[in-house]
Amino acid sequence: MRLAEQVALITGGASGIGRETAKIFVREGAKVVVVDVNDAAGEETVAELRELGGKAVYVHADVSKAADAENMVRVAEATFGKLTILFNNAGISHIDDDDAVHTEEDVWDLTFAINVRGVYLGCKYGIPALRRAGGGSIINTASFVAILGAATPQLAYTSSKGAVLSMSKELAAIHARENIRVNALCPGPLKTELLMKFLNTEERRQRRLVHIPMGRFGEAAEIANAALFLASSESSFVTGATFLVDGGITCAYTTPL
Numbered sequence: 001m002r003l004a005e006q007v008a009l010i011t012g013g014a015s016g017i018g019r020e021t022a023k024i025f026v027r028e029g030a031k032v033v034v035v036d037v038n039d040a041a042g043e044e045t046v047a048e049l050r051e052l053g054g055k056a057v058y059v060h061a062d063v064s065k066a067a068d069a070e071n072m073v074r075v076a077e078a079t080f081g082k083l084t085i086l087f088n089n090a091g092i093s094h095i096d097d098d099d100a101v102h103t104e105e106d107v108w109d110l111t112f113a114i115n116v117r118g119v120y121l122g123c124k125y126g127i128p129a130l131r132r133a134g135g136g137s138i139i140n141t142a143s144f145v146a147i148l149g150a151a152t153p154q155l156a157y158t159s160s161k162g163a164v165l166s167m168s169k170e171l172a173a174i175h176a177r178e179n180i181r182v183n184a185l186c187p188g189p190l191k192t193e194l195l196m197k198f199l200n201t202e203e204r205r206q207r208r209l210v211h212i213p214m215g216r217f218g219e220a221a222e223i224a225n226a227a228l229f230l231a232s233s234e235s236s237f238v239t240g241a242t243f244l245v246d247g248g249i250t251c252a253y254t255t256p257l
């Protein structure tokens, strides 16, 4: 098993990428701490992980709050003895996120509180735990929009993911000699609730699809497999990477039809 003896904490673990990753991680032998604000879905996820034969626990934490971030790491160590994989994956894409003129300050602030401060706080409390374990892997979910910008305006979200990407690179450099790797996982557009809620008309969906050489949205499980690689020792020489899993979206200016 690729994650035997590992203990993983996954924020946003109750849905989408986080949930699929939790399932793959337990199949590969990791003990998993599922962190979310959606308690019903979080508990349901943990029940599913246990049915798969995994060891898992749910912790309610709003990643934008320091006390919650500190507590989720404390629970991981108290329950499973250590923390070796930190997947800072929770993120939001606000329905009212738009261009600079139309995006309100409260939308901007909430997006940054969860998407950027959440990753920073995860690292603030998670890194000391990884040190205590002798090292580990941090995966921060950014997005392809951190590199390209989005076809449908979502300025706060895109900017927040740019911050996650640059934060990940600096963290990678800081902690490289401590046996702590930090990589930014950059998914392309996926068929998860987060994006479909935002691309809520056929016109918006087609506008995004035309940019994807593969001509389809990705699946959360396809990102989870990339997270597995970054979490495992198979990626032992990979740190500070911009790890794109995007159906080719960044290799094409436009799709040949």
Ligand code: NAD
Pocket (backbone or CB within 6 Å): 011, 012, 013, 014, 015, 016, 017, 018, 035, 036, 037, 038, 041, 061, 062, 063, 064, 089, 090, 091, 092, 093, 114, 141, 142, 143, 144, 186, 187, 188, 189, 190, 191, 192, 193, 194, 195, 220
């Ligand atoms: P999702 O909405 O299915 O899952 C996100 C989870 O995060 C939810 O369970 C939600 O309850 C949780 N969450 C929200 N706010 C939280 C908070 N403050 N504290 C703790 N948990 C919180 O979305 P997803 O598509 O699985 O997205 C996961 C990550 O992937 C996000 O960071 C997102 O920005 C990123 N991403 C998604 C796509 C896509 O197309 N879906 C593309 C690129 C990047």
